[in-house]
Each structure stands twice: as structure tokens, then as C-alpha cells.
Amino acid sequence: DISKSQKDFTFNFESYMYHKRNSVNQALDKAVSLKEPKIIHEAMRYSLLPGGKRVCPIVCIAACELLGGDEATAMPAACAAEMIHDASLIHDDLPCMDNDDLRRGKPTNHKVYGESIAVLAGDALVALAFEHIANATVGVSPDRIVRIVSELAKAIGSQGAVAGQVMDLLLTGSSDVQLEQLEYIHLHKTAILAEVSAVMGAIVGGGSDEEVEKLRTFARCTGLLFQVVDDILDITKSSEQLGKTAGKDLMTGKTTYPKLVGLEKSREIAEKLNREAKEQLSHFDPEKAAPLLSLADYILYRQK
């Protein structure tokens, strides 16, 4: 059927992302209004809006829609994922962590509001994420809501993002990081939020246990892929800029995939992760799976 296959190929990923990003931004604006005390809500809104790419919330919505749910059902969980993402960025930028001055092209939260407010803004965003899921999710059974609260809490705690961050801190400066350790850090620090976003979307979308696990694996592979491609771009971009073969990471001492296994093997790993991710969706209607399939390709082929 030519018209159907043409439709598959003409799925407009850029336009899909643009429209979903706008919906997410509107929902976040409403979810965090300027209440008293003003300064803390200002600090929360400063990091939340207008924000970054919104990949995690879009993954959450796309997973829900893939299983027949609608955007509104997934929106509170999608916003919660972004609140957690931004809280972790605020904390990660603090002087006691990465000590960064800039984030998304503007001064970091603590540069504007001071360290105490920045710590509290992160804490308040984490708390709000759970409050928002509990209060704003409509048309989902209580047992499914409890499941997503549990999934999200586990994903950010000492078995999840905190574990990834701790391992990263412990291994920073070490010249002997193994591939398994690097993968552990990326899976826990970075991939986990994409993973739980997909899982939450699948659960509120009414997915079976099997469907939820397929989406979990899809997002875990895609999240790790994001990091492998980041490492590859780091090295290829800086060698272009410097006209040398040594990438930026080689000078800063950061452990990366190309440094551990070489550029060619890193590309192979990236392609394998992309295939593994897409395989998870092979039993779904390709038209309905188009947003997530395109996302996995976009992450593999991105040039910046």
C-alpha cells in the first residue's frame, strides 16, 4: 500500500517535537505558578522555563500515545520528569558538584539566586514532581498512579540517578575506569530518566507488563545511545576545531567511549544500541511507533 508507506516516510519529526515541546512548556508554566514565597518559585521557574529540548517529557507522552492513551493523560508525569531533570541539573551545577556558571546559555541557578535558594529550588522541584503526579493525573487507576510514583522514586534515588552521580564522583580523576563502570554511570545518571519517562507513559497509557518492559528497554538503549554519541561528537568536533586527532576529553581526562574502545568500536556500539532500541518496537504499528523510532534515529545521526 503505497500511500501508507509514503505516510511512514513523511513523518515529520521536527514538527512533532516542536508541537509537543510547546504543549509541555505550557503545562509546566501552569504547574509552577508564582506563589509566595516569590523568590523560590522564581528560582524554580528560572530553570524550568523556557528550558531545553524536553526529550524526557516527549518520550513519556509518545509512549502513552503508542499504547492508545492521550497526551493529557501523560502530561502530569511528563512534567514531573522535566521537573526532576531540571532539579538534577540545578544540583549538578552547584559549586560542590560540577561548579558550572552557565546552563542552556544563561547563568546557572546558584549564580542568580545564590547557593541556598538553588539547593532549595531543586528540592522543591523534586517534591512538586510527586505532588503534581498525584494531584493532576486524570483518568488513571490509583494502582497505576502508585506504580509510576514508585518507579520515579526508585529512578532518582540511591539505586538510580543518585547512584550514578555518586559513582561519577568516586571515579572522577581516575585513569583506570573500565567500560562496565562507564556504562553503569551513563545508565544510572543519564539513561534512567528517559527510561522512567517511557515507563510512566506506558503505565498511564494502559500498557501490559510486557509492553511496559519493551518501552523500558527501548528508552534505556536510546538513553545510553545519547551518551555514546555525545562522546563521539566530543572527539570529532574538537579534533575538527583543533585540527588534531586528540579530542577535548583526552585533554580533560574524562573517560569516554572513544577513549576506552576507540572511535570505530564506539560507532559500532552506537549502531547496535540504535538497532536494539528499535527492535523493541517491532511488534507495534510502525505508524504509531514513528515518533519513538525517529527519536532513536535522530539521536544516532545528530551532528551536534
Ligand code: GRG
Ligand atoms: C534527582 C535532584 C536529583 C538529583 C539526582 C545531581 C544528580 C543526583 C544527578 C545528576 C544527573 C545529571 C546532571 C545528568 C546529566 C543528564 C544530561 C545528559 C543532561 C543534559 O540533557 P539534555 O541535553 O539537556 O537533554 P536539555 O538542556 O536539552 O534539557
